[in-house]
Amino acid sequence: xxxxxxxxxxxxxxxxxxxxxxxxxxxxxxxxxxxxxxxxxxxxxxxxxxxxxxxxxxxxxxxxxxxxxxxxxxxxxxxxxxxxxxxxxxxxxxxxxxxxxxxxxxxxxxxxxxxxxxxxxxxxxxxxxxxxxxxxxxxxxxxxxxxxxxxxxxxxxxxxxxxxxxxxxxxxxxxxxxxxxxxxxxxxxxxxxxxxxxxxxxxxxxxxxxxxxxxxxxxxxxxxxxxxxxxxxxxxxxxxxxxxxxxxxxxxxxxxxxxxxxxxxxxxxxxxxxxxxxxxxxxxxxxxxxxxxxxxxxxxxxxxxxxxxxxxxxxxxxxxxxxxxxxxxxxxxxxxxxxxxxxxxxxxxxxxxxxxxxxxxxxxxxxxxxxxxxxxxxxxxxxxxxxxxxxxxxxxxxxxxxxxxxxxxxxxxxxxxxxxxxxxxxxxxxxxxxxxxxxxxxxxxxxxxxxxxxxxxxxxxxxxxxxxx
Numbered sequence: 001x002x003x004x005x006x007x008x009x010x011x012x013x014x015x016x017x018x019x020x021x022x023x024x025x026x027x028x029x030x031x032x033x034x035x036x037x038x039x040x041x042x043x044x045x046x047x048x049x050x051x052x053x054x055x056x057x058x059x060x061x062x063x064x065x066x067x068x069x070x071x072x073x074x075x076x077x078x079x080x081x082x083x084x085x086x087x088x089x090x091x092x093x094x095x096x097x098x099x100x101x102x103x104x105x106x107x108x109x110x111x112x113x114x115x116x117x118x119x120x121x122x123x124x125x126x127x128x129x130x131x132x133x134x135x136x137x138x139x140x141x142x143x144x145x146x147x148x149x150x151x152x153x154x155x156x157x158x159x160x161x162x163x164x165x166x167x168x169x170x171x172x173x174x175x176x177x178x179x180x181x182x183x184x185x186x187x188x189x190x191x192x193x194x195x196x197x198x199x200x201x202x203x204x205x206x207x208x209x210x211x212x213x214x215x216x217x218x219x220x221x222x223x224x225x226x227x228x229x230x231x232x233x234x235x236x237x238x239x240x241x242x243x244x245x246x247x248x249x250x251x252x253x254x255x256x257x258x259x260x261x262x263x264x265x266x267x268x269x270x271x272x273x274x275x276x277x278x279x280x281x282x283x284x285x286x287x288x289x290x291x292x293x294x295x296x297x298x299x300x301x302x303x304x305x306x307x308x309x310x311x312x313x314x315x316x317x318x319x320x321x322x323x324x325x326x327x328x329x330x331x332x333x334x335x336x337x338x339x340x341x342x343x344x345x346x347x348x349x350x351x352x353x354x355x356x357x358x359x360x361x362x363x364x365x366x367x368x369x370x371x372x373x374x375x376x377x378x379x380x381x382x383x384x385x386x387x388x389x390x391x392x393x394x395x396x397x398x399x400x401x402x403x404x405x406x407x408x409x410x411x412x413x414x415x416x417x418x419x420x421x422x423x424x425x426x427x428x429x430x431x432x433x434x435x436x437x438x439x440x441x442x443x444x445x446x447x448x449x450x451x452x453x454x455x456x457x458x459x460x461x462x463x464x465x466x467x468x469x
Contacts, residue, residue, distance in 0.1 A: 019142070019143065019144065020143065020144020020147050020148055020306055020310075021143045021144055021309045021310055021312075021313070022144065022148055022302075022303070022305045022306020022307070022308075022309045022310070023302055023305055023306070024302075025151075025298070025299045025302040025303065027295055027299075028295070028298075028371070028374060030281070030282065030285050030378070034281050034285065034378060034382060035280070035281045035282035035285060036280060036281050037280050037281070038278060038280065038281065038385060038386060038389055039386055040386045040387075040389035040390040040393065041278055041389055043389075043396070044275065045275055045276060045392065045393055046275055046276050046277075046389065046393075047275040047276065047277050047278070048277075048278065048279060048280060049277035049278075049279070050277060050279045050283055051277050051278060051279050051283070051287070051459070051462050051464045052277065052464070053464060053465070053466075054465070055459045055464045055465060056068050056172060056176050056459075056465070058272050059176075059270055059271075061266070061270065063179075063262055063263060063265075063266065064176060064179050064270070067175055067179055067252055067263060068172055068175050068176065070252040070253065070254075071171050071172065071175040071251050071252045071253070072168060072171065072172070073253075074252060074253025074254075075167075075251055075252065075253055076253060077167050077170075077171065078164065078167050078168060078171055081160075081163055081164035082164055084160050084163065085157070085161055085164055087160075088153075088156050088157040088159075088160040089157050091153055091156065091157075092150070092153040092156070092157050094153075095146075095149045095150050095152075095153040096150050096153070098139065098146045098149065098150075099141070099146055099147075099150070100138075101136050101137065101138040102136070102137050102138070103134065103135065104134070104135045105132075105133075105134050105135075106131075106132070106133050106134075106135070107130075107131065107132040107133075108130070108131050108132075109128065109129070109130045110128070110129045111126070111127075111128050111129075112127065112129065113125055113126045114126075114127075127327055128327050129325065129326075129327060130326055130327065130328060131323065131324070131325040132323060132324055133321060133322065133323025133324070134321070134322050135319070135320075135321050136319065136321070137317050137318070137319045137320075137345075138317060138318045138319075139315065139316070139317045140316040140317065140318060142313070142314070142315075142316055143309075143310040143313040144306055144310055145306075145307055145310035145315070148303045148304070148305075148306030148307045148310065149303070149304075149307050151299075151300075151303040151306075152299075152300040152303035152304050152307065153300075155296045155297070155299040155303060156296075156297075158292075158296040158299075159293045159296035159297045162289045162290070162292040162293035162296060163289070163293050165292075165466035166289040166290045166293060166466070168289075168466040169289060169460060169463055169465045169466050170460070171251060171465075172464075172465035172466075173456055173457075173459060173460035173465065174247075174251055175248065175251045175252065176270075176456050176459075177453065177456045178244050178245070178247040178248035178251060179244075179248055179263065179266075179270065180269075180270040180449075180452045180453065180456060181240070181241075181244035181247075181449070181453075182241050182244040182245050182248065182263070182264055182266070183266040183267065183268060183269060183270050184269045184270065184448060184449035184452055184453075185237055185238075185240050185244060185449070186241055186264075186266065186267040187267055187268055187269050187445060187448065187449075188237050188442075188445040188446060188449065189234060189237045189238060189241065189267075190267055191441055191442065191444075192230060192231075192234050192237060192442065192445075193234065194441075195230050195437075195438045195441060195442065196227060196230050196231050196234070198434070198437075198438075199226060199227035199230060199434060199438065200227060202223055202227075202417075202430065202434050203223050203224055203227055205417075205420070205421075206219055206220050206223050206430070207220055209420075214423065219428070219431070222428075222431050223430075223431055223434065226434065226435055226438070230438055230442075233442075245259060245263065245264050248263055269449060269451075269452050270452050271448070271451060271452050271455065272455055276392075276455065276458065278385075278389065278458070278462060279462070281382065284381060284382070284385055284462060285378060285381070287462070287463045288381050288462075288463035289463060289466055290377055290381065290463075291377050291378055291381055294370070294373055294374040294377040294378075295374055297370050297373070297374075298367065298370040298371055298373075298374050301363065301366045301367045301369075301370045302367050304366070304367075305360065305363040305364055305367060307363075308359040308360045308362075308363045309360055311349070311353075311356045311359070312353055312356055312357075312360075313348070314346050314347065314348040315346070315347045315348065316344060316345070316346050317344065317346075317347075318343075318344055318345075319341075319342070319343060319344070319345055320340070320341065320342045321339075321340065321341040321342075322338070322339070322340040322341075323338075323339055323340075324338050324339065325339075381461070381463070384461040385458075385461040385462060387461070388454070388457045388458040388460075388461040389458060391454050391457065392451070392454035392455060392457070392458050395447065395450050395451045395454045396451060398447055399444070399447045399448065399450075399451055402440065402443055402444040402447050403444060405440050405444075406437075406440045406441055406444050409436050409437040409440040409441075410437060412433050412436070412437070413433045413434060413436075413437040415433075416429055416430050416433035416434075417430065417433075
């Protein structure tokens with residue numbers, strides 16, 4: 001074949017290279033039951049408005065805003081996820097390089113001695129030999145092996161991006177949770193101290209009545225016991241608050257001693273008082289990065305079926321070589337010793353291609369596994385969201401009941417105190433009233449923290465917090 005005909009054949013092969021074997025990926029379509037309104041969102045605590053990307057700003061707390069920004073910039077888990085993105089992009093560049101011609105330059109110089117019997121009389125038996133050449137090879141992607149590989153690598157990069165977004169969701173939620181735990185526990189400590197102060201007043205009154213002969217030593221001992229029991233809860237709460245601050249330091253990429261003092265100054269429960277925007281199932285499936293990651297991995301494995309299938313067909317490469325050999329460096333640049341070579345190379349495993357078919361079957365099975373994983377991720381996202389909605393609505397209802405119980409307990413305690421001062425009741429009734437009030441107030445303070453935690457759990461389940469970056 002002469003050079004023009006070879007060029008024509010090469011151009012024809014390149015035109016056919018757009019034909020890629022294997023299935024084309026189509027994203028799974030959500031079912032109506034997966035994309036409709038949430039079952040547990042009928043409570044007045046929710047609104048179908050879309051969830052803001054930067055949902056933590058709804059708390060209107062500048063300290064929290066700064067801590068979240070620090071976490072997104074310095075969290076160690078997030079840094080690992082970003083490094084995995086870089087690794088996936090490097091893999092894409094490596095696979096994409098197969099689309100370009102490969103070149104290799106070689107040069108050598110040797111000094112050799114020829115046996116006398118092989119040398120003509122009068123010629124030197126010792127001489128230099130210098131050789132230099134350039135090899136060029138290009139694979140004609142006739143059946144899409146390279147293009148499917150690039151498609152799979154691009155999907156891997158997108159999956160790594162989505163994984164990093166999923167880490168951002170966790171980092172934002174856990175940073176907010178640690179801050180909320182510290183603030184909520186500080187509020188519980190304040191309530192516990194108030195209870196101890198009230199019990200100190202009751203103990204003082206009971207002690208005076210005992211000194212006056214109106215109460216027994218048993219009454220004093222009982223209320224003193226209740227007072228010490230409530231006081232003993234404070235050190236445990238302080239340890240919980242310290243642990244939350246230590247978690248906050250780690251999440252923001254700091255040592256515990258480096259956490260700014262302002263991070264621990266809040267002593268009120270972190271809570272959004274208005275109805276929470278939750279959107280619907282369709283918005284959830286489009287927003288959750290773990291679903292996007294599962295979909296991209298399914299796309300990557302679908303493309304790898306094409307990579308494996310392409311091995312059933314011939315692999316065609318176009319090669320060219322040019323070089324020169326001479327006794328001196330200057331001689332190799334002259335036209336005389338110049339050599340060149342141009343031609344196609346075909347390789348084909350046929351007819352024994354059972355190993356190739358085994359790889360195709362493995363790739364198809366891997367795709368089915370990814371499809372099952374994608375469906376499972378969707379169902380898990382819906383379950384987590386419905387559960388978080390139900391838990392938060394239940395926490396709101398329970399707190400409302402505890403608020404009413406606290407009002408009644410405070411009223412009952414006030415009546416009992418007045419009656420004790422008037423000598424109309426004994427110390428046991430006073431003790432029961434004080435115990436009921438203390439337990440109710442402590443339960444309400446703990447429930448306030450659970451409501452705050454329930455909000456954060458819901459925002460995390462909804463998948464908010466990554467697109468703001």
